Amino acid sequence: MTYKFEFRPLARKFLRSLTTSHGNWDIRESIIIRLIDDAARMGFGEIAPISWFGSETLTQALDFCHQLPQEITAKEIFTIPDDLPACQFGFESALEELATKGNNQCPMPHAQCPMPNAPCPMPHYSALLPAKQGALNAWQNLWEEGYRTFKWKIGVDAIAQELAIFDLLIRSLPDTAKLRLDANGGLNYSEAQLWLENCDKFSEKMEFIEQPLAVAEFAGMLQLSQMYKTAIALDESVATIAQLKAAYQQGWRGIFVIKPAIAGSPSKLRQFCRQYNIDAVFSSVFETAIGRKAALQLAAELSQHNRALGFGTNHWFEQQEDTWLESLW
Known part of the structure; x- marks a missing residue:
């Protein structure tokens, strides 16, 4: 056709x-x-x-x-x-x-929703907090909106300052909250060790650290993943399907953060995830509602471990997505 x-x-x-x-x-x-x-x-x-x-x-x-x-x-x-x-x-x-024209249902099947009786869709999303001290004042409103998992960017300020903020943040979060830290490859090996040591003190609230080291330091992340209780998730290291395959072939069996909008072909992504049954966290790249719908459909099909989806990003934009599409054509 x-x-x-x-x-x-x-x-x-x-x-x-x-x-x-x-x-x-x-x-x-x-x-x-x-x-x-x-x-x-x-x-x-x-x-x-x-x-x-x-x-x-x-x-x-x-x-x-x-x-x-x-x-x-x-x-x-x-x-x-x-x-x-x-x-x-x-x-x-x-x-x-x-x-699939005409199918306007939520892309997360009811049976796969971690909290099917709660207001949809917030509870199974991870909310991105502002970097630095902004996180300390931001999580409460998001908690009231239904978020239970939060993500905070690290590696953007002096490590001593960030560790002090982290201590305040994680102690202030309710016992049922989960926290993800995302370094975007911005730490060196000793800094990553220091972070992991501190995270291990709060293992009941810490879910994982994303991409502590640069992409080229895969071996270091593999080693660190075997040394601490806090899990490590690969992110930049597995941005595309080719990188996903390479990391798996090199022995990674930890968490894979998958950003469908930049991973590549959805059909090839389905094939890889189903073949290897990986522990995947599906995440946003700040796409619009159009890209998000397609990405969430993949997440609904391929998520295996009921991890919160990294799509709690709408609060970073003005809520006007119902008008801009009409203006494009």
């Missing part, structure tokens, strides 16, 4: 700068694509690259879209090269939406 293809770039400003060990992030740019079939049905997808995380750049994604004809086939979509993983996700997502 041949589909009419259209695309539009989109830029959304964060309500506040998102601070990570990679720096400050102020504007989330992506590309919304639309496929139209012979029956005039529309399927939407989103290309939301993060180049510093291992995907293509936004410019590369735009160039790819510009060079495509106005009509494309499914065969062309499934042959998008692996060095354009965000494009693979966006185009396949649009195809899948067309294939």
Whole structure:
């Protein structure tokens, strides 16, 4: 089948700068694509690259879209090269939406929801807290909204200051809360050890530390994962399907953080996760509702360990997603 293809770039400003060990992030740019079939049905997808995380750049994604004809086939979509993983996700997502048109149900099946009797969807999401001291005043409102798992960025300030804030934060969280720390590869080995030693003191509340070391230091993270009670999750090290496969082949059996919007082909991701039954945490890349719907569908299909999904990010943007899509076309 041949589909009419259209695309539009989109830029959304964060309500506040998102601070990570990679720096400050102020504007989330992506590309919304639309496929139209012979029956005039529309399927939407989103290309939301993060180049510093291992995907293509936004410019590369735009160039790819510009060079495509106005009509494309499914065969062309499934042959998008692996060095354009965000494009693979966006185009396949649009195809899948067309294939399931009319199904507007929540992508998390009731039987798989960790808290099926609670208000949906907040309780099974992990909420991202502001970096530094902002976390101390932010978690309470999110708790009242239903979040029970929180994520806090580290490696963005002096380690002594962050450890002091961490101590205040984790002691203030209720006993039933879970905390994830995300270093974005910003620690060295000795700093990672210090963090893990401190986290082990609060093992009942600590879920894991994401990507404490740089991607090139895989062996160090593998070693650290065997030395402490606090689990380590790979993130930047497994940004794409090729990296997921490589980490598994090198012996990683811990937690994999999967960001579907930049991982690559959804069909290939399904195949990998089902073949190896990995412990996966599905996470956002600050995509729009279009990309989030497709990513959550994958999470619903492939999550095996009932871990909170890393999609508690809506509070970082103005709530106007019901209006911007109409303005694009």
